[in-house]
Amino acid sequence: MWYYFEFFALLSAGLWGLALLFSLLMKKRLVKRLVEVFSIIGFLSLLAFIVLLWINLQRPPMRTLGETRLWYSFFLFIIGFVVYKRWNYPWFLSYSMFLALVFVLLNLLKPETHSKTLMPALQSVWFVPHVIVYMIAYAFLGVSSLIGFKALLDRHRNRSITNLLQLADNIVYIGFGFLTLGLIFGALWAKEAWGHYWTWDPKETWAFITWAVYMLYMHLRYHKPHKTAQHTRWLAFAFLILLIAWFGINFLPAAQSSVHVYS
């Protein structure tokens, strides 16, 4: 069945690539429609392949890394499209489509070079949702901090940043929603894999800190929305904490016993 993947994947990749190109080049209404149509047909091609693969394998295609990559692409697109439609953020459709495209291309170009080993603790139905939801949260919060930096710059140039911060707030709320889901999915998974939903493992501690820092930001913003200067700095700082939780954790002396450090 994977033999036919090339056909479906190239169709998806080509259409998404075109859609991305259009969305970058032009901003006309007609182009917007074209982007939507292309991206949806690309998605349907991926969907068709997953359905055929499922029937062919006679089991849910969620076992190997290559199979999970299909789902990454699948969900990334759906979430990207829904958020785009709901909030009218074209950049988010482009962003998630780009990520989905990367995963399809990975499957196409390097189907077998990845390590196939997955330690038993990671072999769970929670693996995919936990990771995807976190990646989405990181995408939103990353964008919010970019807006934060832009606001810092604009403030420096004495431009109004009220609108920018309102946009950032919205994005933080959505990102925080996904961050909460990631945290809770992780807790539910931990209960199945390690016996307890929360053990203050270093990665958990830093995930909590990240969550709390954004929570602090949301409360500060809610209370005194006019104190924009303080809040922009906080927004930039919060992403720093997020990066510690994501990558920095591997270098912290307190984290060497973490169950999340996979060598």
Place this chain on the structure above:
Amino acid sequence: MNNNVRKFWRQPWGYPEGILLAVGLFITGLALDFFTRTPIPKPTFPFNISLGALLISILAVLHFYRKSSRLIRWMSSVPAAISALGLFTLLSVLMGLIPQQAAGAPGLFNMLDSWAYLLSYAWLLIVLGLSALKRIRPFKLKHTGYLLNHVGLWIALAAAGLGAGDLSRLNMYLQEGQTTWYAYNENRTRIELPFAFKLKDFVLENYPAKIALISQGNSEILKQNGKPLIADLPVDDSINMAGYNIRTMTYISNAIRMKENHFQPSQDTGAVQAAMMSINGVRYGWVSPGNFMYASRLLSINDSIALAMLKPEPKRYASEVEVFSKNGNRFEEVIEVNKPLRIEGWKVYQTDYDQRFGRWSRLSVLELVRDPWLPVVYVGLFMMIAGAFWLIFQGKTRKS
């Protein structure tokens, strides 16, 4: 300056009082840790139920006098939330930076047993509880998201904390062929169980072992551009590593070593993975990671480099057990990582085995967990999941 100082503790309170209160709680907590040098008490059933009821009553009374007290109103305000959440976050950051010793004296090195942590937790529950009550009465539909998030978090936090004393985690050691009725707690005390397991078989499947290029001198894995030269075994195929074409001629997943350094398929005890490899089509030889019975086997490429097969990584391990319950029921079960067994209020997890023997281990280690407060925690978590969806779809509703 004098003017400012006089204003400080006067109502209405704001951020400065909140920060000072948090600092005060932190110092008090550390002082208590320093003088008592004992871990905080963890109430068990039924005392934790009473404590929870007391907490809710206090919150209800405080909420009742809300209108007449500025202090109580402040306690459900954003500055108080920042104070409580900020302190809790500060303690988490310290916990995330300072290596923790679970058995050490309570304090900065053992935060979870410290008074500082307990005081911060209590302050958080009070502020969060009052903030939630503020929106429950009077109830408005537009506050649904707020309530799901705040009440959900309060329930999850309260149940996790109050239930900590009732959480039991035991280790159970099963030997193949034997029936075991007991497990051990963290103090190595033997505890009898209302059920028993007979380990019929411990099963472990390995992934095909990886191969690596190692130094003949110190046996360390070589690196190229900072990346270790490790690859999946190319079964029925070849790969290129550091310029060498490495091909698998024969791969045996269970092999025993015969004389003349030859490997042959076998299911005997100690059977190990082995592969006949070729380097650039000119050098041929067996590689095998070795185990408790057989020495490892390398294929020399030149004086300084050799091809090695690494110890295999487990793909799956599980205990096939026969379960005996007190009321005479007998049935068979498989307990596997990520697939715990539920029995008589316990959840049973596959955790370990005798690493020296790998798939030939006759020992299986299980962990038994009983957490009667789990359903309450889950109610809180599921409310937060609903609240998260609310946030995602509502975004930030602007204050007009």
